[in-house]
Amino acid sequence: MIELEAINRNFEVGEETVHALRDINLNIDAGEYISIMGPSGSGKSTLLNILGLLDQPNSGIYRFNGKAINQLAEDEQAQVRRENIGFVFQFFHLIPRLSAADNVALPLTLAGVEPDIRQQKTAAAMDALGIAERAQHRPDQLSGGQRQRVAIARAMITEPQLILADEPTGNLDRSSGSDVIEALEALNQKGITLIMVTHDPELGGRAMRRLKMDDGKIIGDHQS
Amino acid sequence: MIELEAINRNFEVGEETVHALRDINLNIDAGEYISIMGPSGSGKSTLLNILGLLDQPNSGIYRFNGKAINQLAEDEQAQVRRENIGFVFQFFHLIPRLSAADNVALPLTLAGVEPDIRQQKTAAAMDALGIAERAQHRPDQLSGGQRQRVAIARAMITEPQLILADEPTGNLDRSSGSDVIEALEALNQKGITLIMVTHDPELGGRAMRRLKMDDGKIIGDHQS
Ligand SMILES: Nc1ncnc2c1ncn2[C@@H]1O[C@H](COP(=O)(O)OP(=O)(O)OP(=O)(O)O)[C@@H](O)[C@H]1O
Ligand SMILES: Nc1ncnc2c1ncn2[C@@H]1O[C@H](COP(=O)(O)OP(=O)(O)OP(=O)(O)O)[C@@H](O)[C@H]1O
Ligand SMILES: [Mg+2]
Ligand SMILES: [Mg+2]
Numbered sequence A, B: 001m002i003e004l005e006a007i008n009r010n011f012e013v014g015e016e017t018v019h020a021l022r023d024i025n026l027n028i029d030a031g032e033y034i035s036i037m038g039p040s041g042s043g044k045s046t047l048l049n050i051l052g053l054l055d056q057p058n059s060g061i062y063r064f065n066g067k068a069i070n071q072l073a074e075d076e077q078a079q080v081r082r083e084n085i086g087f088v089f090q091f092f093h094l095i096p097r098l099s100a101a102d103n104v105a106l107p108l109t110l111a112g113v114e115p116d117i118r119q120q121k122t123a124a125a126m127d128a129l130g131i132a133e134r135a136q137h138r139p140d141q142l143s144g145g146q147r148q149r150v151a152i153a154r155a156m157i158t159e160p161q162l163i164l165a166d167e168p169t170g171n172l173d174r175s176s177g178s179d180v181i182e183a184l185e186a187l188n189q190k191g192i193t194l195i196m197v198t199h200d201p202e203l204g205g206r207a208m209r210r211l212k213m214d215d216g217k218i219i220g221d222h223q224s
Helices: A044-051 A074-084 A101-110 A115-128 A146-155 A174-189 B043-049 B074-086 B100-112 B117-127 B144-156 B174-189
Strands: A002-011 A016-028 A031-038 A058-065 A086-090 A162-166 A193-197 A209-214 A217-222 B003-014 B016-028 B033-037 B061-064 B085-088 B162-166 B193-197 B209-214 B217-223
Touching: A002 A044, A016 A044, A016 A217, A031 A044, A044 A162, A044 A193, A074 A086, A086 A146, A101 A115, A101 A146, A115 A146, A115 A174, A146 A162, A162 A174, A174 A193, A193 B209, B003 B043, B003 B085, B016 B043, B016 B217, B033 B043, B043 B162, B043 B193, B074 B085, B085 B144, B100 B117, B100 B144, B117 B174, B144 B162, B144 B174, B162 B174, B174 B193
Parallel strands: A031 A193, A031 A209, A086 A162, A162 A193, B033 B193, B033 B209, B085 B162, B162 B193
Antiparallel strands: A002 A016, A002 A058, A209 A217, B003 B016, B003 B061, B209 B217
């Protein structure tokens, strides 16, 4: 489903070049459940952003379902992303002036799904994550972990082919965190490919395949 | 050092009232090391914001060093906050157009500390947290855990009497997280009062006193 071939990503800061991803090679089959762990600054979010078509590599090829996707035009990439990928950002990126419920429903709204179906799916997703009572609150009227769960519900709402989750339990207690993992794993059971960045070794260990990153490279790749 | 007496904090959302803090009574002595744990949405950040003079209770009294602080004028409270309290926010609140180093140095700059002393202290703090190499990066040029460490360095830089840390290791791997805890605990060893909200039971268990919150109340208060 996913092939990364000789992927490099650099950032320029003044005179300096940061090599955030160095010669990344990675194949991922449909339906896999993969965790990515590694030190702060090792390139995990950068890798996830490239996988999610939110960022472009400086060199190398990204094939998505056999198609060299990083070479498509911007609007074509945006379409592939909208139709296939759900993304939970490390810092959520919720829309400040929309309610929690409207934030969750946004991908359905963009896909033209009818209001009553949207309302039903949104209520079910927020219920599963324990945030139904906060449906009408705006993001600034939510706790940190409530915002995180809105971001997760939004990423899951269209049941996309691929879910990328960047530290989805970082602001959650044990109980809310396991509701989140249950919901994500249930989608993986239905065939959805799930790739999760985490600093929590217990969570990372639940995946069927575990990648370790360090200094822009994948240094470990283990099947459970 | 700190007395909270019958503290209540409500938020209005449309027709609804959220009772974020309900009848909180709490005494904290100078030099204590306290952790606060509890479910997502239980009021931990709200309590920390009131302790940090960033928010006002709807009723009740907050005495800081014997003085009824929540009844002072805004600019007087701001002065007490600037001179005595370091705050690590759950979502950092870094200044986007300043470099990491200038973000860290900001409390020293506001306190009128000379440039060479500022530079020395800033370098030492960033070094202790492993972010010296990113001194010239702006926040948007940092990883999540690097931003978190900038926020922590900033809160510690003036060695304030009281440090309030809202989930300071949420975006950090085990090794960077323990650098942070070492640095904070070293300040506590020097007599600084340290109050830390965390979802990590291992981290919470290191404190000398552990508070548990649920639904706006303190339901547990245990000495180690
Ligand atoms: N826009 C940018 N400009 C410059 N450098 C950047 C930029 N974004 C990231 N970096 C650098 O690239 C490296 C990788 O960043 P990335 O965000 O992928 O790390 P990470 O593994 O997700 O870390 P964390 O666990 O702290 O979230 C870091 O050292 C960071 O400082
Ligand atoms: N500005 C606001 N307006 C309305 N409700 C709010 C506001 N801020 C917080 N709340 C609500 O008050 C409750 C307590 O929020 P708080 O941020 O203190 O929780 P928390 O314990 O820090 O949670 P987390 O572990 O998720 O960070 C939550 O249920 C939240 O929805
Ligand atoms: Mg990251
Ligand atoms: Mg909070």
